[in-house]
Amino acid sequence: xxxxxxxxxxAIFDRAIALPAAGxxxxxxxxxxxxxxxxxxxxxIAAHEADHPLLDAPAAHQLPEGMRIGPYAIExxxxxxxxxxxxxxxxxxxxxQKQVAIKLLTAGLHAAxxxxxxxxxxxxxxxxxxxxIARLLDSGYNSFxxxxxxxxxxxxxxxxxxxxxxxxxxxxxxxxxxxxxxxVAEAHRNLIVHRDLKPANILVxxxxxxxxxxxxxAKLLGESNAEATRTQYYTANYASPEQRSGAAITTGSDIxxxxxxxxxxxxxxxxxxxxxxxxxAAVVAMALREEPHRRYATVDRFAEDVRRSLKGLPVxxxxxxxxxxTGRFLGRHKIAxxxxxxxxTVIVAAASVAVIQARRAEQVTQYLxxxxxxxxxxxxxxxxxxxxxVKLSELLEQLDRRISAHPPAxxxxxxxxxxxxxxxxxxxxxxxxxxxLARSRQLADRLYPANHPSRHDMNLVRGALELxxxxxxxxxxxxxxxxxxxxxxxxxxxxxxxxNLGTAELRLGHRRRAEATxxxxxxxxxxxxxxxxxxxxxxxxxGRFTEAIARLEKxxxxxxxxxxxxxxxxxxxxxxxxxxYLWTGQHEAARRNAAESLGLFEATLGxxxxxxxxxIMTLAHVTSARNPSQAEALMRRGVAAQAAALDEGHFERxxxxxxxxxxxxxxANPQEAVKPLRLALALRKKTFQPPNWRIAETEGFLGEAxxxxxxxxxxKPLLESSAAGFAEVYGTTNPRTQDALARLQxxxx
Amino acid sequence: xxxxxxxxxxxxxxxxxxxxxxLDRLTPVVYDELRRLARSLLQRERPGHTLxxxxxxxxxxxxxxxxxxxxxxxxxxxxxxxxNIMRRVLVDHAKKKFSQKRGGSAKKVAIKNDENLQTVQFxxxxxxxxxxxxxxxxxxxxxxxxxxxxxxxxxxxxxEIAGALGTSDATVERDWKMARAWLIQAMNSGNPPAE
Numbered sequence: 021x022x023x024x025x026x027x028x029x030x031a032i033f034d035r036a037i038a039l040p041a042a043g044x045x046x047x048x049x050x051x052x053x054x055x056x057x058x059x060x061x062x063x064x065i066a067a068h069e070a071d072h073p074l075l076d077a078p079a080a081h082q083l084p085e086g087m088r089i090g091p092y093a094i095e096x097x098x099x100x101x102x103x104x105x106x107x108x109x110x111x112x113x114x115x116x117q118k119q120v121a122i123k124l125l126t127a128g129l130h131a132a133x134x135x136x137x138x139x140x141x142x143x144x145x146x147x148x149x150x151x152x153i154a155r156l157l158d159s160g161y162n163s164f165x166x167x168x169x170x171x172x173x174x175x176x177x178x179x180x181x182x183x184x185x186x187x188x189x190x191x192x193x194x195x196x197x198x199x200x201x202x203x204v205a206e207a208h209r210n211l212i213v214h215r216d217l218k219p220a221n222i223l224v225x226x227x228x229x230x231x232x233x234x235x236x237x238a239k240l241l242g243e244s245n246a247e248a249t250r251t252q253y254y255t256a257n258y259a260s261p262e263q264r265s266g267a268a269i270t271t272g273s274d275i276x277x278x279x280x281x282x283x284x285x286x287x288x289x290x291x292x293x294x295x296x297x298x299x300x301a302a303v304v305a306m307a308l309r310e311e312p313h314r315r316y317a318t319v320d321r322f323a324e325d326v327r328r329s330l331k332g333l334p335v336x337x338x339x340x341x342x343x344x345x346t347g348r349f350l351g352r353h354k355i356a357x358x359x360x361x362x363x364x365t366v367i368v369a370a371a372s373v374a375v376i377q378a379r380r381a382e383q384v385t386q387y388l389x390x391x392x393x394x395x396x397x398x399x400x401x402x403x404x405x406x407x408x409x410v411k412l413s414e415l416l417e418q419l420d421r422r423i424s425a426h427p428p429a430x431x432x433x434x435x436x437x438x439x440x441x442x443x444x445x446x447x448x449x450x451x452x453x454x455x456x457l458a459r460s461r462q463l464a465d466r467l468y469p470a471n472h473p474s475r476h477d478m479n480l481v482r483g484a485l486e487l488x489x490x491x492x493x494x495x496x497x498x499x500x501x502x503x504x505x506x507x508x509x510x511x512x513x514x515x516x517x518x519x520n521l522g523t524a525e526l527r528l529g530h531r532r533r534a535e536a537t538x539x540x541x542x543x544x545x546x547x548x549x550x551x552x553x554x555x556x557x558x559x560x561x562x563g564r565f566t567e568a569i570a571r572l573e574k575x576x577x578x579x580x581x582x583x584x585x586x587x588x589x590x591x592x593x594x595x596x597x598x599x600x601y602l603w604t605g606q607h608e609a610a611r612r613n614a615a616e617s618l619g620l621f622e623a624t625l626g627x628x629x630x631x632x633x634x635x636i637m638t639l640a641h642v643t644s645a646r647n648p649s650q651a652e653a654l655m656r657r658g659v660a661a662q663a664a665a666l667d668e669g670h671f672e673r674x675x676x677x678x679x680x681x682x683x684x685x686x687x688a689n690p691q692e693a694v695k696p697l698r699l700a701l702a703l704r705k706k707t708f709q710p711p712n713w714r715i716a717e718t719e720g721f722l723g724e725a726x727x728x729x730x731x732x733x734x735x736k737p738l739l740e741s742s743a744a745g746f747a748e749v750y751g752t753t754n755p756r757t758q759d760a761l762a763r764l765q766x767x768x769x
Numbered sequence: 770x771x772x773x774x775x776x777x778x779x780x781x782x783x784x785x786x787x788x789x790x791x792l793d794r795l796t797p798v799v800y801d802e803l804r805r806l807a808r809s810l811l812q813r814e815r816p817g818h819t820l821x822x823x824x825x826x827x828x829x830x831x832x833x834x835x836x837x838x839x840x841x842x843x844x845x846x847x848x849x850x851x852x853n854i855m856r857r858v859l860v861d862h863a864k865k866k867f868s869q870k871r872g873g874s875a876k877k878v879a880i881k882n883d884e885n886l887q888t889v890q891f892x893x894x895x896x897x898x899x900x901x902x903x904x905x906x907x908x909x910x911x912x913x914x915x916x917x918x919x920x921x922x923x924x925x926x927x928x929e930i931a932g933a934l935g936t937s938d939a940t941v942e943r944d945w946k947m948a949r950a951w952l953i954q955a956m957n958s959g960n961p962p963a964e
C-alpha cells in the first residue's frame with residue numbers, strides 16, 4: 021500500500037466513524053471515488069464496530085454493569101479517585117446475598133505505583149479487625165490482571181455530610197470522634213499509619229456508627245522500603261506539615277489529621293479558627309503542633325485528653341513552651357543562625373565537618389590546583405589568610421559554575437559538591453551549602469546504595485546544616501534516622517553525630533534526651549572537642565557554670581591537641597568560655613579566652629563577621645571599668661558588624677544592643693544607654709517567654725541605666741523582675757542571680 | 770540476578786538523557802526479567818492469579834527501577850521500550866507453546882470456560898496472529914504499530930503514549946482506532962489486508 025493511499029484511507033476512516041452509522045457508507049463511497057478503496061474503508065469501519073476480546077481489555081473505569089470481577093457482579097460506580105474506581109457489587113454465584121464495595125485500579129502507567137498502594141492497603145486491612153474500620157473481605161486479580169480489593173460496603177454519609185445533616189451536639193460529635201480515634205489507634209497498634217484521615221474517608225452509617233475507609237495510601241511501619249515513608253498523596257487541608265513538606269511520616273501525622281478532623285467536626289471550620297475554647301482548644305492545638313514529636317505521643321493519649329475535657333477534668337496538653345517558640349522563630353530566620361545558637365551560648369556544630377573535610381582535603385586541593393593552574397594552595401591555608409573567607413567564597417562560586425557547565429565524572433562531582441557544600445556551610449552561606457549538598461545527594465542516589473558510608477557522611481553534614489540554620493526538628497530527624505541507619509560508625513563520627521543530635525534535642529526542649537545522646541557520644545569518643553563543647557550547653561542553660569567551664573576547658577584542650585582541627589569551632593568554644601568566666605567574675609580568664617576567640621574569628625571568618633560580637637561583648641565588659649571609651653568603641657564595632665549582616669528585627673541584634681547599653685550606662689552619659697536597652701528588651705520579650713535569663717539580663721541593665729539617670733521609680737520594677745527571673749532560672753545561689761540581687765539592692769532603693 | 774536495580778535506573782536515566790547505547794544495555798536485562806516473571810506466572814495457571822502483560826511490565830518496572838529517582842518522562846520511556854520487549858517475551862512464549870502443541874509432545878493446555886484463564890489462553894495462537902498483523906502494520910505505519918504496542922503490551926494511557934511519541938492525545942486516539950480496526954480486519958481475514 022502506498023503512503024498516499026494509506027493517508028486517504030485514514031482520512032476517510034477518521035471522518036466516517038465520526039458520522040452516524042446510517043450515513044457512513046454513502047460518505048465513504050462519495051469520498052473514496054474508487055470501489056476498492058471504498059471497500060477497504062468499509063471493512064475497517066465494520067471492524068471498528070466489532071468487539072475484540074484480546075485488544076479490548078477494558079480499563080477499570082469502563083467496566084460495564086453486570087460484568088464480573090471474580091465471583092462478584094458489578095452494580096454501579098460508588099466513586100472514583102486518583103488511584104482507581106470503587107464499585108458497588110454483589111456475589112454473583114449466589115453463595116450469599118451481600119453487597120460489597122470493590123476497589124479496582126485504573127489501568128495505565130501510574131498503576132505501577134498504585135498497585136503497590138493497593139497491595140499495602142490489602143496487607144493493612146488484612147491485619148485489622150475493628151468495628152470502626154471497614155473490613156477487607158477478599159482480594160484478587162481480575163481477568164485482565166488488574167488487582168482488586170473487596171471490602172465491606174458501608175451505607176452511610178461522609179463525616180462532613182453527617183455533621184450538616186445531624187447537627188450533632190458537641191458531646192455527640194466528640195463521642196463519634198472517639199470511635200474514629202479508637203480505629204486509628206488500632207491501626208497504629210498494628211504498625212499502620214493511615215496517612216489520609218479526612219471526613220470523606222470516614223463514613224457514618226444510619227445507626228450513627230463511623231467506619232474508617234481507604235487505607236490506600238497507608239504506610240506499614242517497619243517496612244524496609246524507604247520510599248514508603250514518604251508519599252505524594254495527601255489531602256492538603258488535613259495533611260500534617262511533614263506530609264506537605266515530604267518529610268518522614270509517623271503516627272504523629274495521623275494525630276495531626278485527627279486534630280483537624282476534630283476541630284472541623286466541632287466548629288465546622290478548619291483550624292486555625294477561633295471557635296474552640298478552653299481545654300479543648302489546648303488539646304486540639306497540641307495535636308496540631310508543627311513538629312510531630314511535640315504532639316500527643318499516641319492517639320490514645322489524645323483521645324484521653326479529649327475525654328477528660330468532655331468531663332471537665334484537667335488535661336495534659338500544655339501551651340507552647342519557650343523552646344518551641346524559639347525553634348519556630350529560628351526556623352523563620354535562617355540568617356546567621358550559627359550566631360543564633362551562640363546567643364544561647366551554644367557552640368556551633370561546624371566541627372562536625374572538619375573530619376570529613378580533612379579526609380577529602382587531598383582531593384579538593386588537587387581539583388583546585390587543576391582549576392587554578394597550580395596557583396592555589398590547600399584551602400586551609402587560604403582560610404588561614406586574613407580575610408580569605410571572601411576570596412574562598414568567590415572561589416567556590418566560580419567552581420560551582422564551572423562544575424555545572426562541565427560536569428566531571430559523577431564520582432568526582434559527588435566529592436566536589438560535598439566539599440563545596442561543607443565549605444559554604446562553614447562560611448555561613450547556608451543556602452549555597454544546601455544547594456550543593458542537595459546536588460551531592462542526588463549524585464549519591466545514583467552512585468551508592470542506601471547504606472554506603474559516603475551517604476552517612478553526607479547526611480551527617482545535612483543534619484549539621486539544618487541545626488546551624490535553626491531547623492532543629494529537621495536536624496533531629498535526619499540525625500536520629502542516621503543514628504539508626506549507621507551500622508558501626510567510627511567512634512569519631514558517632515561523637516560528631518551525637519554532638520549535633522544532642523544540641524538539636526536540647527534546642528527542642530528535650531533536655532534528658534539530649535543528655536542521653538551526649539552521653540552516648542562521650543562513651544564512643546570521650547575527647548571529641550565538638551562533643552565536649554556542645555554537651556556543656558546542658559550545664560549552661562541550667563546555670564551549672566562550674567561544670568560547664570570544666571567541660572569547655574576540656575573541649576578547648578582537645579581542640580588544640582588535634583592536628584587538623586579547624587579553628588572556627590575552637591573560636592566558639594573560647595567565646596563561650598570567656599562569657600562564663602565573665603559571669604562567674606573571673607575577668608582575667610574571660611579576657612584571655614575572648615581575645616583568643618576574637619583573633620580566631622577574624623582570621624577565619626573575617627573581621628566584620630557578625631560572629632565577632634560574642635567575644636567582643638565579653639572583652640567590652642572586662643574593659644569597661646578600666647577604659648570605658650575603648651569598651652564603647654569595641655561594642656560599636658560589633659554592633660555595626662551585626663547591623664550589616666542581620667535584619668533589624670533579628671533577635672540576635674538584642675545581644676549587641678544589650679551590651680552596648682551596658683558599656684554606655686557605665687560611661688559618661690548613661691542616658692544614651694536607655695534607647696538601645698529598651699530596643700533590646702523589646703526584641704528579647706518578643707522572642708522569649710519569661711522566666712528567661714536573657715530577658716532578666718537586659719531588664720537588669722535597663723533598670724540600672726534608668727536609676728543612674730535618676731529615674732528610680734521606673735527602674736525598681738525592672739530590677740526586681742530581673743532578679744526574680746535569674747532566681748527562677750538559675751536558683752538563688754547562682755553568681756548571676758547574686759549579681760542581679762546586688763544590683764537591685766544598690767539601685768532599687 | 771546479574772544486574773542491580775540501581776544499574777537499571779542509571780541506564781534508564783542515561784538513555785533518556787540521549788545515550789542510545791544505554792538502551793542496548795537496558796534491553797537484555799529487562800527482557801530477562803520479563804521472561805523470568807512471565808514464565809513463572811504463565812506456568813502457574815492458578816485461577817485468580819494470572820497476570821496481564823500490563824501487570825507484568827508494571828511488576829518488572831517496580832522491581833528494577835528505583836522510582837524515587839526517575840521522573841514521569843523516564844517512566845514513560847521505560848514503558849515505551851518495555852512495550853516492545855514485552856511483546857517479544859510473550860510472542861516467544863507463545864511460539865514455544867504453539868510448537869509444543871503441534872508436536873503433541875507437551876501437556877495439553879486446558880482451556881476451560883474460566884475467565885481467569887483468558888490471559889494464559891491468548892498467549893499462543895491469537896497472540897501470534899496479532900504479532901504478525903502488527904509486523905504488517907509496522908511496515909505501513911510504524912507509529913500506529915508503536916501505539917498498539919504501548920497500549921496493549923504496556924497498558925499505557927493515551928496521554929502517556931503521546932508523551933513517549935511526542936505527539937498529541939488526539940493523534941494517539943485516532944491512531945489507535947484506525948490501528949485497532951485494521952488489526953482486527955487483518956486477524957479475521959487470516960492474512961493482512963492489502964499491503
